[in-house]
Amino acid sequence: MARIVMKFGGTSMAGIERIRNVAARVKREWDAGNQVAVVVSAMAGETDRLVGFCKEASPLYDLREYDVVVASGEQVTSGLLAITLQALGVPARSWLGWQLPIHTSSAHASARIGSIDTDALNASLADGQVAVIPGFQGLAEDNRVTTLGRGGSDTSAVAVAAAMKADRCDIYTDVDGVYTTDPRIVPRARKLSKVTYEEMLELASVGAKVLQTRSVGLAMKEGVRVRVLSSFEDAQDEGGHRGTLIVGEEEIDDVERQLITGIAHDKNEAKVTLTNVPDRPGAVAHIFGPLADAGINVDMIVQNVAHATGSTDVTFTVPRAELARALDVLGKAKGPIGYDTLIHDTKIAKISVVGVGMRSHAGVAATMFDTLAERRINILAITTSEIKVSVLIHEDETELAVRVLHTAYGLDAPEGEAA
């Protein structure tokens, strides 16, 4: 017997036919004698519909009421899955966020899970009942409904798994696992059977949108073993695994360990350059302080060597969706910063080479730069971390860069075994 959390996204819950498919998967785990909690998203499109209502009601909607409105989508699918499971002879009941409860911060629309009461849940599981829990929702201290922000159901699932000390948290999606890179770009991309939390964090945050970043961070912190797998296929890889297991480094033995796990790309960033910023202490604080105050995420930062004139150019990236706000903030701060001109470019892409093996191996960055140089791909900026090297390039060269790097690091699947 194992304790398992299964999470199903909006595509898997879109309509009763698909919910029946989900129920059949849940029944299989329950039939095997496991204790099962299921975390569900709203039907695909439903959250958008509800958000649309809020925006139509008032562009400046109250986030507390927004949470009341949008949390209803997962409430509906929870009840429907419980009914569907019962129809298959599986005892099941729904537990809404306020019923368990799932305690969260009071940051409405982007709340963080604090703790989850498990007494009632554990009793129900011990009784052989499947618990169906709406993802994305919780309860603030003042007894009001909260939601975790878009994609929050992954985080709910991991938090429930941590609270009930589950053996595994299976995230069912519309892809069958995590790949070495985007198979739409590189047909010979390979599915990974295991990946570490750290690698997954880098792969997720740089564009491999399989799991919500926050959920991976939480899984790492709580040591929850997460598996990503398809809710529409049952294909296993040659090792007999379904999907990709996301675990701690200690669970990956040396034979399995790769130098490089994957190549990610991200076209959602924009580049901003401030020219001739005075090269004096505190100048950079004048730039990034106001951006931080405005809640704008800054990613890659490059500061050139000071010009002979005592000034320097500062380049960084921000999410494209936040570019207009960033330019506004920087325009207003022109005086305190003292720059000459403000230049931006949205036709860029970030390419990242990720792998925990990189730590113990020099030359990863050199291979990257050589490979790109051979194809005359110009590098606009570089950042590195312990397990990642990222470069900024022109957007048009994204696919070429990903393809040549995938080959250069030996990630291509053998001929005929492509994804």
Next chain:
Amino acid sequence: MARIVMKFGGTSMAGIERIRNVAARVKREWDAGNQVAVVVSAMAGETDRLVGFCKEASPLYDLREYDVVVASGEQVTSGLLAITLQALGVPARSWLGWQLPIHTSSAHASARIGSIDTDALNASLADGQVAVIPGFQGLAEDNRVTTLGRGGSDTSAVAVAAAMKADRCDIYTDVDGVYTTDPRIVPRARKLSKVTYEEMLELASVGAKVLQTRSVGLAMKEGVRVRVLSSFEDAQDEGGHRGTLIVGEEEIDDVERQLITGIAHDKNEAKVTLTNVPDRPGAVAHIFGPLADAGINVDMIVQNVAHATGSTDVTFTVPRAELARALDVLGKAKGPIGYDTLIHDTKIAKISVVGVGMRSHAGVAATMFDTLAERRINILAITTSEIKVSVLIHEDETELAVRVLHTAYGLDAPEGEAA
């Protein structure tokens, strides 16, 4: 300053444009310095959509999970109305059934309201905040979501009005009040500016579907002054009243009091006759006991004088929707009852003449029988109560009967003032 409950049905809440119209009406009452709680239904069609999901998931759906699913419709409109009110500068917040809470019995899908905690609600109203409360939903003792059954939002509104000792409970619908009879049948029907609870109960239960019967019963029990009015028009009658006020008899003075308040008709009944039932003590119990056990409502009952043979015919009506089940129950009970044949007829209608003034005035029934006889309308059965005389006739004669009775009791509006 007054304390007011305003209730808006699904047609009034169907889409943001209409919710804005509702918000404007609420603002008017709030601007006048009143303390206002608003009870809302789900958007028109939404409850049907959610019920459809449940039925599709399983024809034998769990009522506890059904309640989780269908209660979401009112949750959505509550949040949206709060947002819309705020956009008009009116402080507002939603209070879900489990938040107040509205305590109910645990009869899922048809729960009865027990008590409503008003401490938080009163504090919020005293602060000048408009309370937006989803109708139809509540909380059972075991902390699970309940609903009151279809049309339950009227009952929610009256219960909230009673709990907060409101001066008035305004029910906004798509008609502008209660009429002496159905204006589609009698163009010269008149809107009533006042009607007693008792009359409204009879008018509602016999077919004037303006208010849910349960809500009128509760209003009578709790002494809640209810007003029915249109959410789409602001027309006032000659006395400067909007809609129809439903109150205790003591609030209607002698000048206003009519002998007959209205004529109702009901085509939802079916007639059942058992022939040659043995005329012995306990025979009738053999008929109505099993029907009661099956939860079938029996309305008009007529037992003829015993035949010379020592047997009698028993005729009664049941709702058409329950006819098939009633016939099944009676078929199985043929032995114990000992009847000859079981006859049924769905082409019937019940016509009722209603008025509290009737108590003090003989001859009302005589007028009814004379009027119908003049038009050669055959009476199949008769029942009377203190404030009502009902007859069963052939369905085809419904409109004629209503029209001639409306005239006979002097209810026709003066020429040119028709509805």
